[in-house]
Amino acid sequence: MIELREVWKSYIMGKVEVNALRGVNLQVESGEFVVVLGPSGCGKTTMLNIIGGIDRPTKGRVIFDGRDITDYDDNALTMHRRKNVGFIFQFFNLIPTLTARENVEIAADLVEKSRDVEEVLEVVGLKERASHFPAELSGGEQQRVAIARALVKNPPIILADEPTGSLDFETGKAILGVMREINVKEGITFILVTHNSAIAAIADKVVYLRDGKVERVVENLSPVKADEIRW
Amino acid sequence: MKSGGEILRTKLIRDIRTQKGLFIATTFILFLGVTIFCSFYLSYLNLHDTYESFYESSDFEDISVRAVEIRNEDLERIKKIDGVLEVQPRIAVHGSVYVNGRNIPALVISLPENERINRLYIAEGEKGFAVLKKFADYHGLTTNTPLVVNFGGVKYTNRISALVYSPEFILIFEEGGETFTPSPGSYAIVYVPEDDMVSAGMKYSEVKVRVADEDKKEEVLRKILAVLGERVEEFHTDETQVSRRLLKEDLDGFQALSVMFPAFFMLIAIFSTYALLSRIVRLQMGNIAILRAIGFTRKEILSHYLHYPLLIGFFASITGVIAGFIGSCILTTEYVNFLNLPYFVSKPHLEIYAASIIVGTATPLLSGLVVAFQASRVDIVKALRGYVEETFSEGLTVKFDAIISRILRIRLIFRTALRNLVRNRKRTAISLFSIVACTSLILNSMVFVDSFDYVMQLQFGKVYAYDIKVSLDGYDEKQLLEEIRRMDGVLLTEPLVETSIAVEKGGSVASTLLIASNYQNLYNVYNADGEKIVPGKGIIFSKTSMKNLSLVKGEKVSIYTEFGKLKAEVGGLELIPLLSVATTSLDYFKEISGVDGFNTIVVDADDSRIGEIAEKIREMDGVRKVSTIQEAEKSIGELMGFFYAFITFSLMFGASLGFAAIFNTTSISVIERSREFATLRMLGYTPREITLSLIFESVFIGILGLAIGLPVAYATAYAFFTSFESELYYLPMLIFPRTYAFTVAAVFVVVLTALFPSTKHISKMDIAKVTKEVVS
Ligand SMILES: Nc1ncnc2c1ncn2[C@@H]1O[C@H](COP(=O)(O)OP(=O)(O)OP(=O)(O)O)[C@@H](O)[C@H]1O
Numbered sequence A: 001m002i003e004l005r006e007v008w009k010s011y012i013m014g015k016v017e018v019n020a021l022r023g024v025n026l027q028v029e030s031g032e033f034v035v036v037l038g039p040s041g042c043g044k045t046t047m048l049n050i051i052g053g054i055d056r057p058t059k060g061r062v063i064f065d066g067r068d069i070t071d072y073d074d075n076a077l078t079m080h081r082r083k084n085v086g087f088i089f090q091f092f093n094l095i096p097t098l099t100a101r102e103n104v105e106i107a108a109d110l111v112e113k114s115r116d117v118e119e120v121l122e123v124v125g126l127k128e129r130a131s132h133f134p135a136e137l138s139g140g141e142q143q144r145v146a147i148a149r150a151l152v153k154n155p156p157i158i159l160a161d162e163p164t165g166s167l168d169f170e171t172g173k174a175i176l177g178v179m180r181e182i183n184v185k186e187g188i189t190f191i192l193v194t195h196n197s198a199i200a201a202i203a204d205k206v207v208y209l210r211d212g213k214v215e216r217v218v219e220n221l222s223p224v225k226a227d228e229i230r231w
Numbered sequence B: 001m002k003s004g005g006e007i008l009r010t011k012l013i014r015d016i017r018t019q020k021g022l023f024i025a026t027t028f029i030l031f032l033g034v035t036i037f038c039s040f041y042l043s044y045l046n047l048h049d050t051y052e053s054f055y056e057s058s059d060f061e062d063i064s065v066r067a068v069e070i071r072n073e074d075l076e077r078i079k080k081i082d083g084v085l086e087v088q089p090r091i092a093v094h095g096s097v098y099v100n101g102r103n104i105p106a107l108v109i110s111l112p113e114n115e116r117i118n119r120l121y122i123a124e125g126e127k128g129f130a131v132l133k134k135f136a137d138y139h140g141l142t143t144n145t146p147l148v149v150n151f152g153g154v155k156y157t158n159r160i161s162a163l164v165y166s167p168e169f170i171l172i173f174e175e176g177g178e179t180f181t182p183s184p185g186s187y188a189i190v191y192v193p194e195d196d197m198v199s200a201g202m203k204y205s206e207v208k209v210r211v212a213d214e215d216k217k218e219e220v221l222r223k224i225l226a227v228l229g230e231r232v233e234e235f236h237t238d239e240t241q242v243s244r245r246l247l248k249e250d251l252d253g254f255q256a257l258s259v260m261f262p263a264f265f266m267l268i269a270i271f272s273t274y275a276l277l278s279r280i281v282r283l284q285m286g287n288i289a290i291l292r293a294i295g296f297t298r299k300e301i302l303s304h305y306l307h308y309p310l311l312i313g314f315f316a317s318i319t320g321v322i323a324g325f326i327g328s329c330i331l332t333t334e335y336v337n338f339l340n341l342p343y344f345v346s347k348p349h350l351e352i353y354a355a356s357i358i359v360g361t362a363t364p365l366l367s368g369l370v371v372a373f374q375a376s377r378v379d380i381v382k383a384l385r386g387y388v389e390e391t392f393s394e395g396l397t398v399k400f401d402a403i404i405s406r407i408l409r410i411r412l413i414f415r416t417a418l419r420n421l422v423r424n425r426k427r428t429a430i431s432l433f434s435i436v437a438c439t440s441l442i443l444n445s446m447v448f449v450d451s452f453d454y455v456m457q458l459q460f461g462k463v464y465a466y467d468i469k470v471s472l473d474g475y476d477e478k479q480l481l482e483e484i485r486r487m488d489g490v491l492l493t494e495p496l497v498e499t500s501i502a503v504e505k506g507g508s509v510a511s512t513l514l515i516a517s518n519y520q521n522l523y524n525v526y527n528a529d530g531e532k533i534v535p536g537k538g539i540i541f542s543k544t545s546m547k548n549l550s551l552v553k554g555e556k557v558s559i560y561t562e563f564g565k566l567k568a569e570v571g572g573l574e575l576i577p578l579l580s581v582a583t584t585s586l587d588y589f590k591e592i593s594g595v596d597g598f599n600t601i602v603v604d605a606d607d608s609r610i611g612e613i614a615e616k617i618r619e620m621d622g623v624r625k626v627s628t629i630q631e632a633e634k635s636i637g638e639l640m641g642f643f644y645a646f647i648t649f650s651l652m653f654g655a656s657l658g659f660a661a662i663f664n665t666t667s668i669s670v671i672e673r674s675r676e677f678a679t680l681r682m683l684g685y686t687p688r689e690i691t692l693s694l695i696f697e698s699v700f701i702g703i704l705g706l707a708i709g710l711p712v713a714y715a716t717a718y719a720f721f722t723s724f725e726s727e728l729y730y731l732p733m734l735i736f737p738r739t740y741a742f743t744v745a746a747v748f749v750v751v752l753t754a755l756f757p758s759t760k761h762i763s764k765m766d767i768a769k770v771t772k773e774v775v776s
């Protein structure tokens, strides 16, 4: 459902050109749980942002569901995000003036056939704390809100950038468990970016990124459950 | 390697550069405040010094008395009064000058060989037959131009010898004129050598006196009045001389304005600096903690953050003082040109520059100190854990929000906008305060426009219902009235008496213009509520001009008139707009003065023939002056130019102040919420939707600000307006609905344009970058 063809991303910093991505080729099938691994600075976030339509490649093509979104203008990209993409960040990026429920609602508000907010909150195990403000929630709980927010729009794909990065081991595992479960039960495609190689064990497909290039792609034929991994 | 201090300095400059707009806006507010203070106060001092210098150098009168006739033996007796320094008698009569094919009414004054009091300042030429410089300029007259002057039945012809200025006529005030201060096109002051006037058979009618001791002035005046007895028509001291009094009132208003106006700006500047600096400090909590952790002292941090307000203050003060100086030059020059002043005095007044710089620097420093102190006290351990989003918890807001959203059924994104108002209460308070200040400034300027408009409409729409006013030489012109009545194109005529009187009660005196008429149609007196006053027995006085006398309806008072001292009954007291005339019936006037006649005829004429009829009447014998309402309206228009320029100027300042202040708070709020906006963009909200929510927020603040601002503005406008109250005229305070509409529109324009740069920030935002940042 997603295809990156020879994607380049360069940043001009004064006289120096930084190439965050240098010809990435990638194919992700519908319903897959993909983990992107790589050292810091290799271009993981950049790649994810390009897939999600919050950034544009310098060169190359991005194909989403058979449509080439590379040359979409700002408005078209916004509509693409609205309909097709759920995001989860390392820093949860919740809106502090909205309660957990409202943070989900504000996303639900965007699509015509959104999922039921209460149901989604139940899926991420946050029903009881739904009327709390972000400042009153723990990191793990905030990340659950972020997952619920991504989920509620009922997007075909969810992109997660270091979703466990600011969480402790146990909480991190629980969050991964929730995501994998959603992936399996509802068939939503996940691309999860991390530099934690232990997480690779739960994936259907592992993409190794190095210096802005895909080093190798490994199909994992027997992924383990989230609560079985260790790091 | 760079030292710690140097690095901090580099940081300072970079911080300012990244927040350019905000720093400029804050500096701009302060700059406006300093500029206004400096230019206004310097102008005030310049004008004050100029007036004083002119009065001083020309030996301005201490006492002036006008009487039916002043004889030589009176003068001898006055000279002998204890405390009298100089005595100068003179002739002053109403007449006219023939200029450019037209007779212009004039006050003709004798010029003695040896001027001792109210000496003229000669701008051009030599002492002799003279006219005011401004009058000459207006009509294109120069020295040596021959001029014909009519006075007391004599036709006097002479070549202009001098163009002059007189301390008595810095501001010309014509009693009974339809315009407030007559333009040189409609009124002249002419000086004829005394010998020429005496040989034409004229007699002294005024005596000017200077005293040795200011404190004895009242006593000397009383003795002079005793000498002249029943013949006294009018008298005043230097302080009550109309022109000087008007100037003084004007000057006092100017001084009040030069403090009050900038105080507004300074207040806003304090808040703006506070908002700006606390935002910088809040964003830099982490950096501050790191600096403290690696060994910077509290004092160094404090001093670092004090540099921001210091820089703002210093820059604003220096530029403000320069602009203020330039402004004061322009303002003084304009003012002096508007008046009849030969020169202006401009002393260096270093103390004002110093005060401006001190106040301009201290103002931001004050709010800066609070913030810098907080910065230096940062809890290192806590702050190092990173900046935590400010908490927001359930409370009044959410309930309020729930109610609003139930009523309006608004989308969640708009509700976040409402919650933001409560989230950062300080910012909301500053925004509201800015709107209140902006509203007040606009309304405070507009109240003068509206009130003036109202009285002008009343005056020219209802009071002066005539087209032509004819002032006569004497009171015995029944023939003339008949003639005018029969003229072609004349629709209606009405006789009336128009004469200046002074009322005395308990040692105090107040002068006013008396209109006696039978009030049929053409000349009406209205009170401030717009009700027509119809006098019966007694004289109805204006409360304003008689303020010091505490008159009581029904009592008898002494009045000084052109027929000498008379007794009259107070028929009532009313608030009368503008020139505060007194009014009575022709019958009552006849009863107290014994004069059965009139000295003025008002005429209603066929509109298309007004000019022609006025010209014809001008040629008739016994006519002293003819004025038309059309001309009066025209010259009021000229007068108002200056006034409107001033109002426009203050409106512009009000709007820029509002813009700068609201721009500051809005931008801060948007920058602080960058991450939220990026998140919304990431979710798929369009820049348009986010902008709409911001507009919604701004409009809401605008409505709230106006709800507080309009009553506050009304109250301040009222206080401001009444502080300009005068005994010489009365202006009822009025604000038209259109002005409220204008104010509301102006506030929304300001609020929304201040948002504009922020909305650009949102559509250009790099979502990828912002969402990636841990808030730094
Ligand atoms: N806005 C930018 N301007 C310049 N260079 C950038 C920008 N964003 C990213 N880079 C550079 O691009 C490269 C890839 O960045 P990216 O954030 O994608 O790395 P990453 O793999 O996500 O790293 P990490 O695991 O540390 O998050 C890095 O070298 C980074 O310095």
Ligand SMILES: [Mg+2]
Residues within 6 Å of the ligand: A044, A045, A046, A161
């Ligand atoms: Mg990254």
